[in-house]
Amino acid sequence: MGEERWFYRSAAEWIAIAERLKQTPCPHCKVVGALIRHGFLRGFDESSPQQKTVRARRVFCSNRNARRGCGRTFSVWIADKIRRLSLTTGGLWRFLQHAAAGSVLGAIRMAAGHLSDRTLLRIWKRFDQGQSKIRTALLGRCPPPETPAEPSQRPAAQVLAHLQAAFPDAHCPIAAFQHSLRAFFV
Numbered sequence: 485m486g487e488e489r490w491f492y493r494s495a496a497e498w499i500a501i502a503e504r505l506k507q508t509p510c511p512h513c514k515v516v517g518a519l520i521r522h523g524f525l526r527g528f529d530e531s532s533p534q535q536k537t538v539r540a541r542r543v544f545c546s547n548r549n550a551r552r553g554c555g556r557t558f559s560v561w562i563a564d565k566i567r568r569l570s571l572t573t574g575g576l577w578r579f580l581q582h583a584a585a586g587s588v589l590g591a592i593r594m595a596a597g598h599l600s601d602r603t604l605l606r607i608w609k610r611f612d613q614g615q616s617k618i619r620t621a622l623l624g625r626c627p628p629p630e631t632p633a634e635p636s637q638r639p640a641a642q643v644l645a646h647l648q649a650a651f652p653d654a655h656c657p658i659a660a661f662q663h664s665l666r667a668f669f670v
């Protein structure tokens with residue numbers, strides 16, 4: 485899945501990560517002792533379309549004040565946010581389920597208001613193009629569920645069923661995917 489990403493699900497998890505920063509190697513340069521907090525990444529999503537919410541915490545690998553870091557920054561994401569999309573994982577999950585079960589255009593009509601049709605179509609394409617990567621990542625956790633051989637079962641629906649089978653107890657399977665596999669879902 486490429487570069488490992490960092491996620492947290494709760495304030496307590498973030499505090500635990502923040503308290504360990506001094507002992508954590510930088511993901512870029514591997515130096516220990518240079519990581520410091522560096523503010524927030526904020527943005528809109530359907531849970532807060534009018535006001536920006538925190539989407540990720542920034543961490544700086546400090547090369548100042550005699551620290552030996554590389555000077556680069558990285559993000560520790562809240563597990564239910566989607567990078568580059570003003571949508572939460574819950575909103576994305578609902579949209580993809582509607583689209584996979586019915587039609588993409590039907591799902592676009594049902595989606596809550598703040599995203600344009602074009603944006604939603606782009607989101608669907610991003611998921612569609614990432615399907616094989618998602619499937620490979622899920623196979624590391626469990627086999628795909630046995631599904632009756634229905635001609636209507638499209639690949640997208642199978643991927644979503646696999647996702648749900650991999651995280652059966654998760655409130656949102658996409659957030660669980662990101663947090664457990666340390667990778668962006670799309």
Ligand SMILES: [Zn+2]
Binds near residue numbers: 512513545
């Ligand atoms: Zn570094």
